[in-house]
Amino acid sequence: MSTFTCRWGILATGGIAESFSLDLLLDPASREVRDVRHEIVAVASSSSQQRSQDFIARVGADKQQGDNVRVAAYGSYEELVADANVDVIYIATPHSHHYDNVKLCLRGGKNVCCEKPFTVNSTQTEKLIALAREKNVFLMEAVWIRFFPIMAEIRDLLHRQQIVGKILRSTSEFGERMPTDPNHRILNPNLAGGALLDIGIYPLTWQLSLLGEHPDNGGQPPKVTSSMIKSKATGVDEQTTLILDFERLGVQSTVNCNLNVKTHSFCTLVQGEKGDLQVSWAPMRPESYTFFPRKESDGDVDVQAAKTVTRDIPGHGMFWEADAVARCLRDGRKEADLCPLATTLLSQQIMETARSQNSLRYPDALEAAN
Numbered sequence: 417m418s419t420f421t422c423r424w425g426i427l428a429t430g431g432i433a434e435s436f437s438l439d440l441l442l443d444p445a446s447r448e449v450r451d452v453r454h455e456i457v458a459v460a461s462s463s464s465q466q467r468s469q470d471f472i473a474r475v476g477a478d479k480q481q482g483d484n485v486r487v488a489a490y491g492s493y494e495e496l497v498a499d500a501n502v503d504v505i506y507i508a509t510p511h512s513h514h515y516d517n518v519k520l521c522l523r524g525g526k527n528v529c530c531e532k533p534f535t536v537n538s539t540q541t542e543k544l545i546a547l548a549r550e551k552n553v554f555l556m557e558a559v560w561i562r563f564f565p566i567m568a569e570i571r572d573l574l575h576r577q578q579i580v581g582k583i584l585r586s587t588s589e590f591g592e593r594m595p596t597d598p599n600h601r602i603l604n605p606n607l608a609g610g611a612l613l614d615i616g617i618y619p620l621t622w623q624l625s626l627l628g629e630h631p632d633n634g635g636q637p638p639k640v641t642s643s644m645i646k647s648k649a650t651g652v653d654e655q656t657t658l659i660l661d662f663e664r665l666g667v668q669s670t671v672n673c674n675l676n677v678k679t680h681s682f683c684t685l686v687q688g689e690k691g692d693l694q695v696s697w698a699p700m701r702p703e704s705y706t707f708f709p710r711k712e713s714d715g716d717v718d719v720q721a722a723k724t725v726t727r728d729i730p731g732h733g734m735f736w737e738a739d740a741v742a743r744c745l746r747d748g749r750k751e752a753d754l755c756p757l758a759t760t761l762l763s764q765q766i767m768e769t770a771r772s773q774n775s776l777r778y779p780d781a782l783e784a785a786n
């Protein structure tokens with residue numbers, strides 16, 4: 417089998433761009449992947465060309481294996497989009513900027529993989545999906561947990577093997593003690609800060625993936641009720657809870673996120689007639705799960721009979737989504753099966769419903785979809 421090389425352009429040089437790039441540069445054989453490989457062929461910073469140059473050295477992109485891989489360093493995103501050497505652009509700006517950045521890339525005819533959350537609101541998502549289709553290019557939100565092999569394993573246990581039997585109840589959460597500087601992107605309304613958009617998308621993804629996409633749910637979107645507590649300093653949500661009613665399953669689930677205190681014991685719990693499936697922390701980087709069978713005698717779970725499964729992550733874990741993008745480009749597909757645009761739109765709609773229920777609106781310039 418020949419190996420397909422995917423040539424990446426990195427748009428922005430912040431924290432997650434660095435983690436993603438380091439993963440791209442790992443040898444795919446270390447995760448037993450041989451059909452695709454990655455090269456970073458260009459990096460762009462809106463701040464300066466020097467910043468791109470420094471980033472290239474920091475992640476080791478100047479020492480890539482391959483036939484004379486040369487990495488271009490740009491001082492503007494426009495130059496990256498114009499680079500004919502780039503197959504796909506990974507966008508790693510704050511979410512406030514995703515809409516404009518994705519639009520720039522799509523208009524330039526580039527394939528795009530954009531960090532989560534995809535946009536600020538669902539109208540922006542709809543417009544970008546339409547533009548990608550018009551331009552006939554690949555588009556995906558980088559919801560990396562969807563590509564973890566352990567996620568496929570957990571979905572199989574619940575959806576096909578029905579390990580917990582009929583699902584009765586479910587919950588997912590993600591809390592972290594985040595920076596309290598009001599100018600940090602996490603709290604800054606001008607950068608679309610707040611718990612829901614930044615980290616709430618993870619517990620929401622768990623619930624949509626495990627319950628929303630359960631075969632017995634028939635693809636029905638959940639009914640959404642929500643509550644938010646907002647930052648006194650900046651007005652964005654610090655604590656948010658969503659109640660999702662999956663009416664066809666007859667199950668109510670909760671999604672909880674906060675910027676004040678770290679959650680640690682579990683990130684997702686699915687309880688059913690035959691037992692409980694518990695996924696351990698971290699919600700954005702799942703490594704293990706435990707199945708607790710339910711005793712028929714009194715309905716309690718049998719803790720002695722619990723079984724834990726742990727799967728190593730040979731790196732940060734962002735390479736699995738990158739591999740999926742590469743395979744789509746190789747095969748001429750415009751969407752990834754594991755993270756289709758319809759799921760991106762649904763999660764945007766749910767987050768927007770919650771924001772609207774709690775009167776959380778970002779500045780007009782960020783909500784615009786021009």
Ligand SMILES: NC(=O)C1=CN([C@@H]2O[C@H](COP(=O)(O)OP(=O)(O)OC[C@H]3O[C@@H](n4cnc5c(N)ncnc54)[C@H](OP(=O)(O)O)[C@@H]3O)[C@@H](O)[C@H]2O)C=CC1
Pocket residue numbers: 427428429430431432433460461462463464467508509510511513531532533558560601607614700
């Ligand atoms: N998948 C995951 O695990 C994670 C995903 N994320 C997502 O990635 C995105 C970026 O987060 P993160 O890397 O932590 O952010 P950082 O603040 O570390 O980096 C953002 C980068 O965006 C560029 N940028 C362009 N315009 C602005 C602006 N007005 N203000 C600030 N930065 C700007 C800058 O790069 P330059 O100067 O080079 O243009 C900057 O370095 C977010 O949408 C976040 O939700 C974040 C963390 C983890």
Ligand SMILES: O=C1OC[C@@H](O)[C@H](O)[C@H]1O
Pocket residue numbers: 592614615700
């Ligand atoms: O995606 C993310 O996951 C980890 C968090 O620390 C970060 O703020 C968020 O953007």
